[in-house]
Amino acid sequence: MIHESSSWLTEHLGHHESYWNDLKAELNAKFQRPNPTINETPITQHILEAGEAVGFQAPNPDHRIENIPSYQDYQNYSDRQAKQLYQFPTQFNSFGQRTHSGVSIINWDDSRLELKTRCSVESLEFEAVASPQADGSKAKCVAVRARYLDSDETDSFTLTSEGKVILCAGAASPRLLMPHREILQNEAISQQVSDHIVLPLGIYQNVDRRPALSCRGASG
Template identity: 60%
Template sequence: MPDGEPKQLYLFSTQFNYFGQRTHSGVSLIDWFDNRIELKTQSQVIELELEATETQEYRCKAVHVKYLDTGETDSFFLKEGGKVILCAGAATPQLLMPHREKLNNPEIGKYVNDHMIIPLGIYLLNKNLKVTPKDNYAPIFATTVWQPETGESGAETVCTFEFFAGNFERLWFFISHLYLAFLLPNWIKKRMLQTPSLFNLYKRIRLVIEKINSWLNLWERIELITVSLKFNPVTEGEYLRENNRINLGFFEANQDSQVAKEMITQILSLMDKLGDKPHWLVRLIFWFVGIPFNKNQVNQYIERYSKRYLLSQQHLAGGCLFGKAIDKGIDNPEHTGKVYGLTNLHVADLSASPLPRVSSQMTAYLIGFHVATQLSLAKIQKTEQPLA
């Protein structure tokens, strides 16, 4: 650490064990059977009500919600000492933007994302390649540098390939997160939120698939491998206050499309060497969402991705509120993830299965675990406080 400045390096509590397997998330520290916790499904937070404090900061005093099934609204008021933890996703800047001037926090909504993730298909892993426990959850990164041809405009950028491998049981949650949540049309996602029976049906289908897979494994153990491409686009995204929309600007520059097409074409050749394409019925499912298995399908996939899937991917990637808008907790661990200008509102990615990233989003995921840990320790050290 140069010049004896220890704060130049700050290590967050890790969510992974020494095998690289993800064992914790921010919400895993919460006892869901605590009688003080009430789960609110089919509801959407529409407003945060703030009040001034003696410290010139503000306190979130109430959370106003709308029930998606009935359209009715309700309010939940925080008791003294109560805290609010918000996901780092797209809804957070939307809720905080109206209070930006009041909080003297102009960084809110300034950054949406700094990278894009493009998933590719699932292959049957070559039997000569062995899968270790670390390969299941911790991605193996391969990097290369893309640069424009001589005389063409553009700037070189680093591209990262994230490989995940393992049997179907181990990869199920990864697959469902990356493909089902990412590629399903938004109207289906909304309908599932409004109709719990549809979600229960999905869970039953999952059990059937797992039974079939277990039956198949009696004859032969099948290992899978998948990969996604990550790179930084020419322009970063921002949150537009005027119409509460995310402005990404990805693919507006020709370089973004060029990078995606060239890198995916290269990685498809590698995937053909790492494994075999799945059964044609499985490939047919991927065909409906456009994911390519040969080079001739790449251009069409990028076109479809940029128009239909990009925003969903950015939402799942999280990190819509990070950087200078929140406290890193360097001076006080209890303030990790706290929104500047607020005394009791923290931001952390509370997703149950976020994917590791090689950008500032990874920090957001680690903050999720770190925030919950610090709040839990603070609660134990002090008098018992109500959960919010």
């Protein structure tokens, strides 16, 4: 895993570089990756030595955020500076166990969460916002409509004004978003699909405040 250059993100997507760096730091802290320079494997040492021998720069710790590398924009740098090695934290511990292969943004021990299964997200409901939000959005999701597979009954989960939906629906994402291309002002939705992963559905609901839902859906 390596992050795109913050300067590139600023140039193409807006916001200040510090905005992207802060987001990277928040996400990377959740991964809890170890320092990649500690307990280097023989193959890592060999690659670093071989790379430096042909002119590559040694990994720069300033190019890592919470131990995960962040690509630097070298278009204005010299050729030598552009040949930069990036050292990644390993996914394995000293016993060969894969212990750092993912991160969960859900606190599964939170008593406010209610896990729903055997249901399918049928549609999302969007409303236009009076003025663009901080991230530039001109519409927001206000509800998620789901159908229970065992009873065939439907239910609608309404978000609060600050609520957000985390859409992790794989190949179903274009199907859920396509009806809203006009209000989202994004005609590129569903024009190109490269993600065909089918994931199980779950709606994670905060039963006290009902502010946010996370939808993982399978394509129909």
